[in-house]
Amino acid sequence: MSSLIVEGLAVSYGRTEALKGIDLRVEEGQVVCLIGANGAGKTTAMRALSGLVSPRAGRIVFDGADIAGLRPHRIAGLGLRQVPEGRQVFAELTVAENLALGAWLVTDPAETARRRDRVLARFPRLAERAHQVAGSLSGGEQQMLAFGRALMGAPRLLLLDEPSMGLAPILVDEIFAIISALKAEGTTILLVEQNASAALEVADHAYVLETGRIVLEGPAADVASNPKVVAAYLGG
Amino acid sequence: MLGQQLANGLILGATYALFALGFTLMFGVIRVINLVYGFYFTAGAFIALYLTRNLGWPMAVAFPAAAIASGVMAIGIDGLLLTRLRRVGAPELASLMVTLGAVLALYATATALLGPDIKRFPASVIGAEAMEFAAIRITQAQVLILLATIVLVGGLLALMHGTRLGLALRAMAENPDAAGLMGIDTIRLAALVSFISGALAGAGGVLIGLNFNAIQPYMGEAMMLRGFVVIIVGGLGDIRGALIAGLLLGIVEVLTAGYIASGLKEAVAFAILVAVLWSRPAGLFGRAVTRRA
Numbered sequence: 268m269s270s271l272i273v274e275g276l277a278v279s280y281g282r283t284e285a286l287k288g289i290d291l292r293v294e295e296g297q298v299v300c301l302i303g304a305n306g307a308g309k310t311t312a313m314r315a316l317s318g319l320v321s322p323r324a325g326r327i328v329f330d331g332a333d334i335a336g337l338r339p340h341r342i343a344g345l346g347l348r349q350v351p352e353g354r355q356v357f358a359e360l361t362v363a364e365n366l367a368l369g370a371w372l373v374t375d376p377a378e379t380a381r382r383r384d385r386v387l388a389r390f391p392r393l394a395e396r397a398h399q400v401a402g403s404l405s406g407g408e409q410q411m412l413a414f415g416r417a418l419m420g421a422p423r424l425l426l427l428d429e430p431s432m433g434l435a436p437i438l439v440d441e442i443f444a445i446i447s448a449l450k451a452e453g454t455t456i457l458l459v460e461q462n463a464s465a466a467l468e469v470a471d472h473a474y475v476l477e478t479g480r481i482v483l484e485g486p487a488a489d490v491a492s493n494p495k496v497v498a499a500y501l502g503g
Numbered sequence: 504m505l506g507q508q509l510a511n512g513l514i515l516g517a518t519y520a521l522f523a524l525g526f527t528l529m530f531g532v533i534r535v536i537n538l539v540y541g542f543y544f545t546a547g548a549f550i551a552l553y554l555t556r557n558l559g560w561p562m563a564v565a566f567p568a569a570a571i572a573s574g575v576m577a578i579g580i581d582g583l584l585l586t587r588l589r590r591v592g593a594p595e596l597a598s599l600m601v602t603l604g605a606v607l608a609l610y611a612t613a614t615a616l617l618g619p620d621i622k623r624f625p626a627s628v629i630g631a632e633a634m635e636f637a638a639i640r641i642t643q644a645q646v647l648i649l650l651a652t653i654v655l656v657g658g659l660l661a662l663m664h665g666t667r668l669g670l671a672l673r674a675m676a677e678n679p680d681a682a683g684l685m686g687i688d689t690i691r692l693a694a695l696v697s698f699i700s701g702a703l704a705g706a707g708g709v710l711i712g713l714n715f716n717a718i719q720p721y722m723g724e725a726m727m728l729r730g731f732v733v734i735i736v737g738g739l740g741d742i743r744g745a746l747i748a749g750l751l752l753g754i755v756e757v758l759t760a761g762y763i764a765s766g767l768k769e770a771v772a773f774a775i776l777v778a779v780l781w782s783r784p785a786g787l788f789g790r791a792v793t794r795r796a
Contacts, residue, residue: 319680338690339683348684355681357674367667368674372686420686 276325287479303476346423358402369419407438463500516753517652523733525703531740538602541723547705548712570706577701613720738786
C-alpha cells in the first residue's frame, strides 16, 4: 500500500519555479531516497510535503487523503514527521524540552513517557544530556536530538532532509546506521540526501531531481549503477 | 523623602514593566513590532472608566474585565492586521508601517468619539485613604498597582516556564517553522499572545489611569515611548530585562522629577536609552530572547 503519492507537485517562490511538477511514490515500509545537487529543489519538496510552503499545483496524497496546502501542524498530526535540514533543534531549550515538543500532540503523559523511554534507549547520549540546552550539544548530538524529536511524534512517514549534512565522516556512518535500524523496524522513510552513495545504499527506491524535475527513477540498485548517476553523483 | 520617592518610582516602574512585558512578549514570540499595542493601553483605561463611572462596577471587577476586553480587542485587531502580513512573509518594516497607520487612525477615532479632554475615575473608585509604612505613604491605588503587577508578572513567568503551553510559546519564539513541524498551531498561539499582551497593556492602562487619575485617548502614545525605552534597554524579547528596565525607568523618572526638574524626566529617560544603545547595542542584559526570561 502506498504511504505517499505525489502527483505534479509544483512550487514557486515569486517568479522562480523551484519545483516544476514532480511525481513520487513511497510504499509503506520502504525507504525512498531523493538525490540531487544543491538547488535542485530537494528541500523545497520537503517543505511542501510538511506544509511549510504551499504548492502552486499538484496533489500530495498521504494515507489516502490529499494534504497539499494543509498547515504544518495538521500534517504533523497525521503522522508525517520531518527531521528538517540543518536539524533546527530548539537551541535555547533543554534536550528534555525538545523531546517533549516532539510529542506536543500527545495528550496522555504515560504515552509521552513510553515514547521518551524508547527514544532515550536508542540514543543514550540524549539521556545523559537531558537537562542541557540543545545549543550546547555537538553537531552529531543535535542530529540525534532532531531524530529523537521526530520519533517522539510516532511517525507513519519520516521525512529526513539532508541528515548527514555538515557532519564528520564517522558521524555520517552513525546516522546511516540509525536509518538502517529504523528501516529494519519497518519505518517508512523518505530520505533527501546530497551524499548519494550512502543514500542509495540504504534505499529501496530512488529518484533523481535536477533543476526542479525528476530526471530518473527506479530501484535504488539500478539508479546506483546508471552511468549518468555514477558520473554526476557518485564521483565516478 | 528619598524613601517616599523610591516607593513612588517603584510603583510607577511596575506599571511600565507590566506594559512593556506584553510588548516584548509579542515581539519575542510573533516577531512583529506592533505599534497598535499602545492603543490597547488606552482602551483598557477607557473600558475601566466606563465600567466604574457609567455602570457603577467596583474597581476590583472592572479592572480584570477591562484587561480581558483589551485582550479580546487585540486578538481581533492583530489578527486582521498581522495574520496576512505573516502569511505573505512581509518584511518587518511592513508591520511597522501598517501598525503605525492603524494606531494613528484608532487614536484619532477614539478622540473624535470620546473627546480629547482628560477624564477621571469617580472619587469613590480611587480609594483616597492612604497607608503609612515607616514614614512612606502609599495610597490604595498604589497598593493595587503593586499587587496587580506582582500577580500578572508572576503569572506570565509561571505560564512561560511552568506549563506545556509556555514551552510551545518558547519554541515558537525560537523557530516558528520547527514549532509547526511539532504539531503546534502557530496561528492560534499568535492569537493567544495577542490576547495576553493586549490584556497586559489594558491592565497597565487601568493602573496608570488610577495612579495619575487622568485618562485621555493619547495616553497610550506617551506610554509607547516608554515601552520602547524599556524593551530596548531590557533587550527585545527579554521578559526579565523588561521587568528590570521598567522598574529602573520608573525610579529614574521619579527621582529626576523630585531632585532635578519635573520637566526633565522624559529627557533623562531617552538619554538613558541612547546611552545604553550606544554602549550595549543588544540591551542591558545581552542577548534578546524571550525564552530566557
